[in-house]
Structures are given as structure tokens and as C-alpha cells.
Amino acid sequence: MKAERLEIVQGDITTLAVDAIVNAANSSLLGGGGVDGAIHRAAGPGLLAECRTLGGCPTGEARITGGYNLPARHVIHTVGPIWRGGTANEDELLARCYRNSLALAVAHGLKTIAFPSISTGAYGFPIRRASRIALRTIKEFLEQDQTLEKVILVCYSPRDFQEYQEAFQEIWIDP
Ligand code: AR6
Secondary structure, three states: OOOOOEEEEEOOHHHOOOOEEEEEEOOOOOOOOHHHHHHHHHHOHHHHHHHHOOOOOOOOOEEEEEOOOOOOOEEEEEEOOOOOOOOOOHHHHHHHHHHHHHHHHHHOOOOEEEEOOOOOOOOOOOHHHHHHHHHHHHHHHHHHOOOOOEEEEEEOOHHHHHHHHHHHHHHHHOO
């Protein structure tokens, strides 16, 4: 894919040796299923211990911790919106997750960050709509930031990978 600072891959985000992987957490920040469960399992108990000190996180915001046993140096925890049909400000809240995670990475001097497809698993956000919001928000951010070197979007399933590639074409290549 030809966007120098954006990469879309299929795979397991817990295996990536980047400055930060983003966790699609819940507002307790105390773990759960999906990618959250996978990240906590791979990071080990130190991650949960640090998360306990944070006092949770509101929807749309982000918090940073160490990466513990992960190959990633940090975890940025963000809380996506639960899909309620599209009339509860879900689009804007999802965009804020991406924006605030990217801003937190920049504030900590990080250069490489990987995202899962936030809210599109247990939280039920339609993948087509979410992928466009993710791509548009990241594109806007990178247009005004020159410090991040690489943003990786990690799709777990082939179907999600396909969806993100279509979104990339629409938003990045033929806007
Ligand atoms: N690497 C990359 N992506 C993954 C991985 C992985 N190892 N595992 C799952 N995914 P979800 P949400 C994908 O449900 O919708 C948790 O219980 C998955 O296929 O993890 O934001 C939290 O504690 C999907 O595409 O997150 C919250 O309670 C994407 O990650 C709630 O779920 C997000 O699915 C958050 O729900």
C-alpha cells in the first residue's frame, strides 16, 4: 500500500514491536474479552496492576501504560463507543478515540503506533462505517503532524482487512 506513513495489515496486534499498541478497552480499564483480553494475557499481570492505578477512562479518551511482556513498549488504552444505532454521537466518539490516542503518542515522543479496529467487535459498531472514520481521522491527523513515522491498522479477520483496504482506496487514494 502506497501511503508512506500508513500501513494496513492482517494479524495479531499483540505480536507487533512498535512504540505503542492501542487497546480497545472498556471504561474500567480492568480488562475484558477480544483484543483487550489478548493484550492483557500477552502483557502479563504488570499491565493490570498499572491499569488499576488509572481510575478508569471515559469513552473517547485515552490513557498510556507500559507494555510489560509485550514486544510493544507501551499500551495506549482507549474506550470506544458502544453502537446504539448511530444516533448517540457514536461517530464523533470513535473519531475521538483515534485522535486522542494519536495525540497521546505524539505527546510521549512515540514514532510508531498500531491500532485494532476499535468498537467493531463486542461494541457492535458497523465495520464499514468504522473503517471510514478510522481512515479519515488518521489522515487528518497525519496531515498536521510531522513526528509520527508509522501508523499501522491491524485487522484481525480477512473480511475486516478487505473492508479497510476498500476504505483506504476511498479515503486515501481517491478522496
Ligand atoms: N489483534 C488485533 N485485533 C484483534 C485481536 C488481536 N489479537 N483480537 C480481537 N481483535 P473487541 P470493542 C479485533 O471486541 O468492539 C472487550 O471485552 C476484533 O476482531 O476486542 O471495542 C473490552 O474490555 C475486532 O475487529 O473491542 C470492552 O468491554 C476488534 O479487535 C469491549 O470488548 C475490536 O473488537 C470493547 O469492544
